[in-house]
Amino acid sequence: MHRSDIGSQKPIVVGVDVGGTKIAAALVDEEGHLRGCQTRPTNILSPEATLDSIAELILEILNKENIKSAEIRGIGLGIPGLVDPHRGIGIASVNLRWENVFVKDEIQKRVGLPCVIENDVKAAALGEIRYGKSKGVESLIYLNIGTGVAAAIVLNGKIHRGQHNIAGEIGHAVVDIHGPRCQCGGRGCLEALISGPAIVRKFQEKKNRSRKTSLAEFVAENHLLSPKEVYEAASAGDNAARETVDEVSRFLANAIQFLALAYDPQRIVLGGGVVYSTPLFFENLMHVIKQLSEESWVSRHLSEPDFITVTQLGKDIGILGAAALVP
Amino acid sequence: MHRSDIGSQKPIVVGVDVGGTKIAAALVDEEGHLRGCQTRPTNILSPEATLDSIAELILEILNKENIKSAEIRGIGLGIPGLVDPHRGIGIASVNLRWENVFVKDEIQKRVGLPCVIENDVKAAALGEIRYGKSKGVESLIYLNIGTGVAAAIVLNGKIHRGQHNIAGEIGHAVVDIHGPRCQCGGRGCLEALISGPAIVRKFQEKKNRSRKTSLAEFVAENHLLSPKEVYEAASAGDNAARETVDEVSRFLANAIQFLALAYDPQRIVLGGGVVYSTPLFFENLMHVIKQLSEESWVSRHLSEPDFITVTQLGKDIGILGAAALVP
The missing domain is CATH 3.30.420.40 (ATPase, nucleotide binding domain)
Structure with missing residues (x-):
């Protein structure tokens, strides 16, 4: 048979x-x-x-x-x-x-x-x-952004695991030496800067520092805080939220560019709770990616259609x- | 036959x-x-x-x-x-x-x-x-630091080229958004921060800003400037050189850690003119790598013997x- x-x-x-x-x-x-x-x-x-x-x-x-x-x-x-x-x-x-x-x-x-x-x-x-739009793609990086941040690497249609089974664990790559502590013990890890909790925490810190609206007032007006609410506040013109969103997009764009130069895959697909929560997340990211790709010929392909996408499979x-x- | x-x-x-x-x-x-x-x-x-x-x-x-x-x-x-x-x-x-x-x-x-x-x-x-000490190693990243900065990726004993033939071109990954312009058009590329010319330029800029010794005086005393001379000046206690060397090691250490988490290879081997010019380069780098690996369990293996080495083949x-x- x-x-x-x-x-x-x-x-x-x-x-x-x-x-x-x-x-x-x-x-x-x-x-x-x-x-x-x-x-x-x-x-x-x-x-x-x-x-x-x-x-x-x-x-x-x-x-x-x-x-x-x-x-x-x-x-x-x-x-x-x-x-x-x-x-x-x-x-x-x-x-x-x-x-x-x-x-x-x-x-x-x-x-x-x-x-x-x-x-x-x-x-x-x-x-x-x-099952997704990347059917048949042989080399792909899937980047999950939720409570944690991690990538999975597909080469020749198979998962690349690495020598210590940690290939793709870029959530713990230090991308800002002055950044906040991460759960792993490190400082300024990507996860400590762009994960869901990190986005909310960064916004709260900026809000506390700003004199216009206190965090307490903001939360009272906006109820519970989520990455989605931070992105929507940024869209509505809140400065602290705008700064937060800009920083998140910058660090993520740099990490994606690093992955693209290191692996040079056919495509990079994003998923995870933070990505699905609001289309503003991807919009903001691609704005920064576009700048990066316009500046340097080495990264030109980053903004080509379908090179970086959000998985259509959603949750x-x-x-x-x-x-x-x-x- | x-x-x-x-x-x-x-x-x-x-x-x-x-x-x-x-x-x-x-x-x-x-x-x-x-x-x-x-x-x-x-x-x-x-x-x-x-x-x-x-x-x-x-x-x-x-x-x-x-x-x-x-x-x-x-x-x-x-x-x-x-x-x-x-x-x-x-x-x-x-x-x-x-x-x-x-x-x-x-x-x-x-x-x-x-x-x-x-x-x-x-x-x-x-x-x-x-021919080198990595005989028989199946997965390896060779990182060249000279006038340019680039990595070659070996997976399963073969060169990994990627989709656009640029896999490993991390010299043009943006690692400091406030960094200097790079030849490629980007800003804050790794190459613009840690290549031979970048080390000398950074030192010169710091020297110009410092009030104690002018760059002109320093060059008069030290003749032509090379990365080696910057490292030796750092060792001799020069502040601008010390700062330069620290920053170079930090950015390089972060890039190496990113590569190690992305690919998780058996080892990472360094070569290139800057690396060979003085043993201080590797010493300083490993000092920062040790800190990174002590902070986070994810990066613990980075400071294990022979995980990061300088090629014994030299020039x-x-x-x-x-x-x-x-x-």
Whole structure:
């Protein structure tokens, strides 16, 4: 029997996006259509509890969609943090409070289906080239900007891991020696400057320093602060927000340019909560990228159409990336 | 006849390091020993003149060493600028004033031996893994710091070129938005901050601003300025030199850390005129790298022995890299 026969018999996989706050899962067909999508809060009381809740969610979807296990080709899980996909182990995940968890074996045991795991950002990159607008692209950098900042590198259609399994961890590259402390211990890491929390914190600091409007007044007027609100305040003419947004775009543009010169990929695709939150984020970024590419011939291609894009898969890239893991 | 038979019959190749100011060439054996090494000023009156002078140099070495063409496996040429090794064309070289020169064909015609060409920094990286301390290393970044700054990327033992043939051109990554103009048109490019000319210029600017010693006085005391002299002045306690050296090490350390996180290679090897000019350059750099690696767990491996090194091949890496091109 040919591989394609097996594929045509079992076109459906389960994609599971395991996040620190919620788990999202769905059935995914060959074309990347989602079916029976469900989410639930992540139970991080213990690794056992998390695994139980993942397995329950999968079984619930199969049940509700009236699909038998035998009709499913396999399960893919995208997991934050360090992952060993070959051994199926979640090596370390701060958000899930995991250390050396045998995810693959435990999920297979609970659900009775073959399971594949991968770091969530790396999985997303594979989702983009399998189901997204980058179908068939051989070399691509997927840059995730959310609570964390990390890139996944695709070369010759495969994830490039590197010698210590940290290839793409540019969230911890120091891009401003006078920048704020990062969770990793460093100072001025990219993540400490352009992640969601970093954008809000930078805006708050600038607001506190400005004499026109106090932060308290601003928050009272604008309720809770999110990157989206900072970008909208910038658009509405708030100076502190304008400065914040400019700095974020500058540092991100420089990092993207560095990646483009280091790897020279076919394209660079952006995703992650901060990117999806408002189109202003990408607009502002591309404004700075355009300046960079006009200044130097070496970077001319950065502003070419489709060289830098936002994934069209949106938030579904988590589930679709996980689904793309299943062979 | 097996490939190894051919190799054992003709163990000698010619390596030619074509620079903007001088051409160096030698016979190179399988172990990387140089024989009959000669240099001459580069004749850049015309591409024809340059090619003639390269060919004459090769024939002169063969003649003096009393070796027949038939005993030579081939000629390798390392060339500055953009090179198309497949078609054997020097696409663009500012230093040589070359544009679309059919180097391979023209040298083969003049010397009567098979010829291979490559960008000089990429060739050097291949020289390092063929003849240097990185023998057998599969993933390596070779970073050249001289008049220009560029990296060559080796993945799976092969040069990674990228989509536009610019992979590794991080000399033109913007690392300081307030930095000086670069030749490429950009502002604050790495090359404009840490190349040989950049080090001297930065020192001169600081010296001009300081009130203690004028630049004129300093130059009168210290004769011509070179990066070496700036580093030695820093060691001797000169403040402007100290500041210059600190800034150079910081920017370079950040760039190396970015490369290390982006590619996660087995090792990073430094070469180029600035690196060879004084051991103080590497000493100062590693001091900052150590700080970076102590601050953040993500960068811990940067200060491990032999992760970042200076090539032991020294200036011969130009000729040896060219020699390593010959299959």
